[in-house]
Amino acid sequence: MIAVLAGDGIGPEITVQAVRVLQAVAQIEGFTLEFEEALVGGAAYDATGHPLPPETLDLCKRSDAVLFGAVGGPKWDTVQPASMRPEVGALLPLRKELGLFANLRPAILYPALAEASALRADIVRDGLDILVVRELTGGMYFGSPKGRSEDGLSAVDTCRYSVGEIDRIARVAFEAASRRGKKLCSVDKANVLETSRLWREVVCQVAEDYPDVELTHMLVDNCAMQLVREPRQFDVIVTENMFGDILSDEAAMLTGSLGMLPSASLGSGKAGLFEPIHGTAPDIAGKDLANPLATILSAALLLRYSLGKESAAQRIERAVKATLDAGHRTADIAAAGSKTIGTAEMADHVLNALRATA
Ligand code: IPM
Ligand code: MG
Numbered sequence: 238m239i240a241v242l243a244g245d246g247i248g249p250e251i252t253v254q255a256v257r258v259l260q261a262v263a264q265i266e267g268f269t270l271e272f273e274e275a276l277v278g279g280a281a282y283d284a285t286g287h288p289l290p291p292e293t294l295d296l297c298k299r300s301d302a303v304l305f306g307a308v309g310g311p312k313w314d315t316v317q318p319a320s321m322r323p324e325v326g327a328l329l330p331l332r333k334e335l336g337l338f339a340n341l342r343p344a345i346l347y348p349a350l351a352e353a354s355a356l357r358a359d360i361v362r363d364g365l366d367i368l369v370v371r372e373l374t375g376g377m378y379f380g381s382p383k384g385r386s387e388d389g390l391s392a393v394d395t396c397r398y399s400v401g402e403i404d405r406i407a408r409v410a411f412e413a414a415s416r417r418g419k420k421l422c423s424v425d426k427a428n429v430l431e432t433s434r435l436w437r438e439v440v441c442q443v444a445e446d447y448p449d450v451e452l453t454h455m456l457v458d459n460c461a462m463q464l465v466r467e468p469r470q471f472d473v474i475v476t477e478n479m480f481g482d483i484l485s486d487e488a489a490m491l492t493g494s495l496g497m498l499p500s501a502s503l504g505s506g507k508a509g510l511f512e513p514i515h516g517t518a519p520d521i522a523g524k525d526l527a528n529p530l531a532t533i534l535s536a537a538l539l540l541r542y543s544l545g546k547e548s549a550a551q552r553i554e555r556a557v558k559a560t561l562d563a564g565h566r567t568a569d570i571a572a573a574g575s576k577t578i579g580t581a582e583m584a585d586h587v588l589n590a591l592r593a594t595a
Pocket of ligand 1: 324325328329482514
């Protein structure tokens with residue numbers, strides 16, 4: 238069973254399209270999927286007073302995978318206490334409670350979209366395929382102490398990492414690298430931070446188990462620069478939670494649009510959470526303007542990682558590529574002045590492409 242948590246803003250419009258695509262591919266491949274919807278984020282807060290109601294968490298724990306839209310928006314930015322806001326009150330506890338410590342964010346530049354990249358054509362002409370492996374349940378997001386001093390004049394967040402937490406994410410990254418280009422770049426701030434020095438030590442130890450993978454280390458500020466200077470030097474990047482949050486947005490933009498990129502959050506078992514890396518885009522919510530491809534591609538990752546349906550996953554990825562090759566564009570990936578289509582129509586094209594190759 239797949240839990241569908243649409244959330245806020247454009248969340249409902251994009252997840253509904255991803256579910257249509259999942260149903261279609263299941264039919265083509267001859268298996269059945271069951272879906273159950275639940276409230277999350279601002280929508281859940283408005284309905285129940287909590288952004289992650291216990292029923293929603295229960296459903297996720299019982300499911301084989303979670304398809305997640307996006308949560309948050311201006312309406313809830315001032316909710317008090319801050320721990321009840323959709324992002325920190327729903328998404329972060331969901332990741333923690335489900336033990337999803339490994340976040341895979343593939344940044345792939347589709348040749349058809351080279352024009353939409355933020356980089357010069359000569360830098361991205363030969364395509365880009367970078368995998369950011371972000372640690373997702375540690376670091377400054379979760380470390381304690383965290384909060385305000387009694388007088389309100391100072392605040393603290395704590396960055397903490399244990400050897401075990403670093404070891405397990407490093408293994409995920411080495412495994413991924415050994416199945417791809419065999420290059421792993423570990424990103425840290427070891428010239429300043431003690432957690433980064435520990436990070437580096439542990440990653441070096443784990444490297445001994447993966448002699449076929451070439452390991453390099455890079456400071457995070459340099460990595461931010463290298464990503465725009467010469468992105469093709471990267472294969473897999475592994476980094477801690479906060480650096481990964483920032484670098485994955487940067488890597489995404491190199492590929493043209495945040496609207497294109499999926500993500501998979503995995504733990505030690507097969508169950509995972511799959512979501513587009515973009516947010517709720519409140520400015521275009523409800524207008525049939527959002528690009529559904531990141532969520533549709535997240536559904537492909539769901540089939541691959543949680544359900545073991547590799548050929549169905551590849552069918553979706555091929556259908557997305559065919560849709561782009563045919564020139565269909567939502568506004569976020571369209572060249573200035575060219576024709577654009579809406580969310581539902583974009584998904585219709587993916588469905589047609591799926592059926593055409595069935
Ligand atoms: C992401 C988002 C989240 C994060 C926010 C919404 C809490 O930016 O998934 O990248 O920082 O992890
Ligand atoms: Mg982010």
